[in-house]
Amino acid sequence: MKRFLLALLPLVACAPAPKAHAPVAEEKIENAPDTTPSASPPDNDASVETTPTSIDAPAEDTSKTETPPADAVATKLDARNGFLNGTFGDPPKAYKNIKAIEKKPERALYKVSGKTQYAGVAVKDVQFLFLKGKLAKISFGTTQNDCKAVHDAFERDYGAAQKHVTAPMQADVWRGNDVGLRFNNSGTACTGVMIRRELATTEWIGLDQ
Numbered sequence: 001m002k003r004f005l006l007a008l009l010p011l012v013a014c015a016p017a018p019k020a021h022a023p024v025a026e027e028k029i030e031n032a033p034d035t036t037p038s039a040s041p042p043d044n045d046a047s048v049e050t051t052p053t054s055i056d057a058p059a060e061d062t063s064k065t066e067t068p069p070a071d072a073v074a075t076k077l078d079a080r081n082g083f084l085n086g087t088f089g090d091p092p093k094a095y096k097n098i099k100a101i102e103k104k105p106e107r108a109l110y111k112v113s114g115k116t117q118y119a120g121v122a123v124k125d126v127q128f129l130f131l132k133g134k135l136a137k138i139s140f141g142t143t144q145n146d147c148k149a150v151h152d153a154f155e156r157d158y159g160a161a162q163k164h165v166t167a168p169m170q171a172d173v174w175r176g177n178d179v180g181l182r183f184n185n186s187g188t189a190c191t192g193v194m195i196r197r198e199l200a201t202t203e204w205i206g207l208d209q
Contacts, residue, residue: 073159077176080157081196083138084116086128088179088196090135098128106132119153121146125191129200136199140192147190151183163208173208180207 081088085095092098098110112126121142129137142150154174155161158181161172174181183192197204 074176076158077179083194086138138194
C-alpha cells in the first residue's frame with residue numbers, strides 16, 4: 001500500500017489546479033415593472049369643500065323714496081299764503097279797499113286804505129304788488145315802538161327766524177318753499193315784505209340778501 005501511495009504522488013503533483021470561477025456580474029434587468037406605489041386617483045364620490053357664496057341684499061328701490069317732512073316754518077308760511085287781508089294769486093278786483101299807485105300791463109302797485117292791524121298794533125303803508133294780474137308781494141311798515149310786538153308775533157305764528165341779516169340793516173328772514181317773509185329794523189322804524197316765489201322771482205332772490 002505504501003508503494004502505491006508513493007507512486008501516486010507524482011501524478012497528484014502534476015495535475016492542473018482547478019480554475020477559479022469569476023464572480024458573476026449583476027444582471028441588469030430591463031423593462032422591470034415599476035413597483036413604486038402610484039398616487040391613487042381622486043375619489044369622485046368624495047365631498048369637495050366649497051366656499052359658500054354670499055347673497056347680496058336686494059337693491060333699494062329709489063322710485064319710492066319718501067318725501068322728507070316739511071320744515072315747520074315753510075309749512076306755516078305756505079299754508080297762510082299771504083298777509084293781513086291779502087292772499088297771493090288774487091287779482092286786483094278781489095279787493096275794494098285798495099287804490100292804484102302805479103298801473104302797467106304786467107305790473108300794478110296798490111296802496112291799502114283804511115286802518116290795518118297785526119298782533120294788536122297798527123301796521124302802516126301797506127301796499128299790494130300785482131304782477132301779471134296776480135298778487136305777488138305785500139309790503140308794510142310799523143313804528144319803532146311796535147317793532148318788537150310785530151317781530152314777536154311773527155315768531156309766534158311762523159316760528160323762529162331762519163336767518164339773521166346785518167347789512168345793509170338788521171333783518172330777520174323766514175323762508176318757506178313758496179312764501180318768504182323779511183322783517184327789517186333800521187333802528188328808527190321797521191318794514192316788512194312777504195313774497196310769493198313763483199309770482200315774484202326777482203324779489204324772491206333778494207329776500208335774504
